[in-house]
Amino acid sequence: MGTEKTRPESTVLSDRQKHRVTEQLRHEQTTCAGCGSGDFTVGQALYVGFLFLDEENGNYMVALTCNNPECPAPRTGITLHESAFLDVG
Amino acid sequence: MYELDFPVWIRITHWVNLLFITLLIRSGVEILGTHPKLYWRNDSKPGTEWARFTRKTMPTDKLYDTLDEEESYSSLVSMPGHKQLGLGRHWHFFSVIGWILTGLTYVILLLATGQWHRYWPYSWSIFPTAWHDLLTYLSFNLPPLLPGQPYDALQKLTYAFVVFVLAPFQILTGAAQSPAIEARFPRYVRLWGGRQAARSLHFFGLILFVLFIVVHVTLIAVWGWGMLTSLMIFGDVESRQWAIVLSLVIIAAVVAVHWAATKYTLRYPRRTQRALGAVVMGVRKWSLKPLVSKQNYSAAELSPEHRVNGKPPISDDYKIMAAHNFADWRLEVAGLVENPMTFTLQELQELSGTQTQRVLHNCVQGWSSIGEWSGVPLRTIVELVGPLPEARFLCVLSMQDSGRDEPSAPGQGQFYEIIDLSLARHPDALLAYEMNGGLLPIEHGAPLRLRLENQVGFKMAKWIDRIEFVSDYSGIGEGMGGWREDNVFYDKNVEI
Ligand SMILES: [Zn+2]
Numbered sequence: 275m276g277t278e279k280t281r282p283e284s285t286v287l288s289d290r291q292k293h294r295v296t297e298q299l300r301h302e303q304t305t306c307a308g309c310g311s312g313d314f315t316v317g318q319a320l321y322v323g324f325l326f327l328d329e330e331n332g333n334y335m336v337a338l339t340c341n342n343p344e345c346p347a348p349r350t351g352i353t354l355h356e357s358a359f360l361d362v363g
Numbered sequence: 364m365y366e367l368d369f370p371v372w373i374r375i376t377h378w379v380n381l382l383f384i385t386l387l388i389r390s391g392v393e394i395l396g397t398h399p400k401l402y403w404r405n406d407s408k409p410g411t412e413w414a415r416f417t418r419k420t421m422p423t424d425k426l427y428d429t430l431d432e433e434e435s436y437s438s439l440v441s442m443p444g445h446k447q448l449g450l451g452r453h454w455h456f457f458s459v460i461g462w463i464l465t466g467l468t469y470v471i472l473l474l475a476t477g478q479w480h481r482y483w484p485y486s487w488s489i490f491p492t493a494w495h496d497l498l499t500y501l502s503f504n505l506p507p508l509l510p511g512q513p514y515d516a517l518q519k520l521t522y523a524f525v526v527f528v529l530a531p532f533q534i535l536t537g538a539a540q541s542p543a544i545e546a547r548f549p550r551y552v553r554l555w556g557g558r559q560a561a562r563s564l565h566f567f568g569l570i571l572f573v574l575f576i577v578v579h580v581t582l583i584a585v586w587g588w589g590m591l592t593s594l595m596i597f598g599d600v601e602s603r604q605w606a607i608v609l610s611l612v613i614i615a616a617v618v619a620v621h622w623a624a625t626k627y628t629l630r631y632p633r634r635t636q637r638a639l640g641a642v643v644m645g646v647r648k649w650s651l652k653p654l655v656s657k658q659n660y661s662a663a664e665l666s667p668e669h670r671v672n673g674k675p676p677i678s679d680d681y682k683i684m685a686a687h688n689f690a691d692w693r694l695e696v697a698g699l700v701e702n703p704m705t706f707t708l709q710e711l712q713e714l715s716g717t718q719t720q721r722v723l724h725n726c727v728q729g730w731s732s733i734g735e736w737s738g739v740p741l742r743t744i745v746e747l748v749g750p751l752p753e754a755r756f757l758c759v760l761s762m763q764d765s766g767r768d769e770p771s772a773p774g775q776g777q778f779y780e781i782i783d784l785s786l787a788r789h790p791d792a793l794l795a796y797e798m799n800g801g802l803l804p805i806e807h808g809a810p811l812r813l814r815l816e817n818q819v820g821f822k823m824a825k826w827i828d829r830i831e832f833v834s835d836y837s838g839i840g841e842g843m844g845g846w847r848e849d850n851v852f853y854d855k856n857v858e859i
Contacts, residue, residue, distance in 0.1 A: 281688055282804050308615045320686040325426050325805050327770070337686035349691050351683040 284318040284323065285334075285357075292316040294359040296337055299352065304338040308347030314338040319360075322353070332356045367481045367513050370789075371599045376469040376692045377595055377613040382617050383462035385570065388619070389442035391569055393451025395490075396434040396441055398728040401566055402559040405723060406666035407730035412718045413563070426806060428672045430771035431730050442621070443628040448728065449852035452627050453639035456859065459537065460646060465528055481513060482523035485715070492516035505586065513594075513777030515592045525575055529568060536565040537570060538675040542725040543817035543858035544792070546656035549723070558723055558731040626707035636843070636852040644856055646811070656791035656816035660721040665799060666732040669724070673778075674769050676762045676826055688802075689810040698758070698832035701749035709795060711784050714739045718793055720816065727847075727857065734807075736814050738795035752830040756781050756838055759813055762826040765846055780824045781836045781844040781855065782815065790817040 280286060287295070295316045298304075305312050317337030322329045332355050340348040374776040409421065417434045421427045438444030442454050473479045489509075496506035496517035503668045513521065523742035539545050539561035545552045555561040583591050584766045589603030592610035594600075675681065684692050689708050697703040719737040741757075752841055759780050766775035785794060796803050803809045808825025815822050822845070844855030 277723070281685065281802050284686070286687070304789065318686065318688075322682055324424065325675055326677050326682065327425070327674060327768070331424055335682040335686045337683070339687075349683065349687045351679075351686045353679075353682075 280318065283322075284320050286318055287314065287316065287336075288361075291319075291359050291361065295352075295354065298358055299338075299355060301326060304352060306342065306345060306348075307340045308340060309345040311340055311342040311345065312339040315341055316352075319354075323356075330355070334350070334359075364768075366577075367478065367511070369594045370478070371598065372468070372472050373478065374598060375597055376465050376472075378617075379442070379465050379611055380462070381613075382471070382620060383458050383465060383550070384576075384731075385617065386619065386624075387462060388573060388834070389440065390451045390455035390458060390606075392436060393441035393444065394448065394455060396436045396446070397448040397451075398429055398432060398730050399434045400730075400849070401563045403556065403563060405557040405559055405664070406668065406732050407559055407670055408666070408668055409670075413674050414566075420514040424443075427673060428674060428771070429670060429726060429730060430672060430769065433728065433771065433835075438625050438629075443625045444500060445629065447629070447632070447852070449578040449847070449854070450632055450635055452727075452854065453636060453643060453852070454628070456643040456854075457639040459487065459534075463534065464490040467525075467547060470526070478577065482519065483524065484520070489516045489520065493520050500582075503527070521575070522847055526571075529571055531564065533572070533855065535815075536561045536568060537683075538859075540565065540725070541651060541696070542723075542819055542857035543651040543654040544706065545723055545725065546658055546816045547654035549658045558725065562654075562729060617673070625683065630851050633841075633843075636848075636854075640854050645855060647856055651817070652856060653788075654817050654858070655789055656720070656722065658720070658722045658816065660723065660733050660750040662721070662735070664733050665721065665735055669732040669734045669798075669807065670726070670730050672728070672820060673763065673808075674727055675805050675809075676764065677768055678762070678764075681762055685809065692810050692828065694811060694827065695829045696744060696748050696832075697829070699754035699834060700832050701751065702747070704744075704748050708796060709738050711794070711811070711827065714743060718744055719797075720791060720793065720814070722791075722814070722816050725819045727821050727853065735799050736793060738793050738796035738811070738814070740790070741792040741794055741813070742790070744794065745784070745787050748832070750784060750832050755784055755832040756833050756836055757784060757787050758831040758833050759824040759827055760829040760831065761824045762828050765850070772847075772851065776840070776846070777847060778824065778826075778846045779840065780813075780822050780846065780856060781833075781839065781848075782822065784832075786818075788816060789817070791816070815856055820859055821845075821853065 299314060317339060319334040319336045322335045323331040323333040334354055334356060336354055338350050338352055356360045401414040402412050404411060404826055419432060433446055435446035443450050468664050493516040496515050499506040508515050536555060539552050539555045552558055562812050589607045593603045593606035595598050596606050596609050657764035692708055694706045717737060718740050721735045724732050724734055761778040763778040765772055765778045795812050796810055797805055798804060811827045812825040813823040841849035843849045847853040848855050
C-alpha cells in the first residue's frame, strides 16, 4: 500500500490541463462549500459521462482539494465538460 | 406376461403431469424473457448471442445494464407475464418440485409394477421399425401396433425418450444453472459446456417438450380421441363418448387453473411470493443453502468484459468521493454487535487475510461472467464486531437509491439486501474492493461490494456503505428481505 492506485475511470491530468481547470474555477468564481476559500489543488478527473445517467457525454468530475488547512470538508469537485480543460489531441 | 394396461396411477400421474409441465413451460418463458438472449460461452458477451428474442438495441455511449434488456411478454405465453421475473421464478421452482415428485412417483410405480416393459425396446429391430412407422405417418397412414403392446414402435421410442431422457435432461440442465451447484461442483457445469451452454440446452429441452405435446395431441386425435382418452381416464375403451367430454373438461380445468393462477399472481403478487416462496425456500434450505464454493477458474478464463447489473448512485457526493478515490468513504458496521466499527477503504485493505476468488457470477436474469474478486472475508468483519447472541441477519445497505438511479427497476428507496448470519460466515462470502487485479470499477460497485458465491447476483449489494446486524427484518422496507424482494417479488435466498 501507500502508492496511490488510479481508478480505472480516472485520468491523471497534466500541469497544463490542471492550469486550465484552475482558470475555469477562477472564471466561475468557484468557492469551497466547506469554508468559502477559492484556493484549490486540482487532482484527477473522473469520467462521469458514460457511467452516470444524469451526466452529458464528455463530462468529468474533477477532484479538487481545498488548500485551507482549517477546512472541515477539503475534498470536493467540479463537473466540467472535456472541452473546458482536456486538450484536443 | 405383463398386461400393459392403464392402471389408475398412470392415469392420475399423466393428468397431473399435464398441469405441472405446462406451468413449467409458461414460467420458463417468463424467465427467458428477462434476458432474452442465448449464448454458448460463460461470459455472455454482448453480441455473441446465438439467439435473441427481443428487438431492443442498447446504447454504446452510455452505461446500460441487463435490466434495460428485459422484455415484457404476454401472459398467454409466459407465467405470469408482464416482466415479472420474481413471480415467474416462484412458479417455475414450485412447479418443478411438483413435477419431480409426480415423475418420481410414476417411475417408481413403473419399476415396481412391471409397467416399465411398455418402454423397453427388447430388440434393435425396433429402430428400423420406428423409422418405417415415421414414413407411414408422413404418408398419412397409421402404422401397426407392436404385438401385445399399446404403442407402435415410434411411439414406444418417443415416450421412452421423453420419460427417461428428456425429463432428466431438463432437470440436470436446470440444476446446472443453480449458482450453489455451480459453486460447489464446478466440474459438473463444465460437463455441460458451461453455464450458458446449460441454459441454451435447457431451452432446447423446452422446445422439444412443446413439440412433443403438439405431436402427441395431434396423434391422439388421429388415432381416435375417444378411444385413447377413454384409456387414459377410465382405463378401458368402453366409455368413449364420456371420455371425449371428460377429457375436454380436464383440459378446460387445467386451462382454468392457469388462468386463475395468473390472474391471482398479478393481482396479489405479495401473497403469491409468500405462499410459493415458503414451499420453495423450505426445499432450498436443506438442499442448496449449505453448499460452499469450490470454484477456482483459471486467469485465462476471466471474462474480458464482465456484464453489469444495477447503475451507480448519481449523487454529487458519490461522484466527488469517487474522484478522490473514496478517501472520504466510510463503512459503518453497527446494530446488534459488541463493538460497532467504522472502516476507511485503506483500513479494510490493510486488514490481514486478503482473499481472492475467481468465480462464475450468475445474474438472476440468466447471464453469467467470470471475474476475479479480492477483498476482506465477511467473516473477518463479523468476528471483529462480535455479533450479539440475538443477531441473526445482516442488512447490507447500498449508496444506490434505486428509484433515482435505476429507471428500469420499478420501486423506490435505498437499495439493501438481507443475508443470514450463517451465510455471512461462509468462507466464500467476501467484501470485495478489487476486481481482476485492479481497483473495483464503479459499475461493479466501488468502493465495496459483496460476493456470495452460492447466490445469484442481486444479493451481492454494491456501493456498500453500511452493514447492520439485526434480529429480524420484518420492519425493514416491506419486510421481505431486500429491495428486490420488496419491490419485484424475488426470493430472499437465491441458491438457484
Ligand atoms: Zn475549504
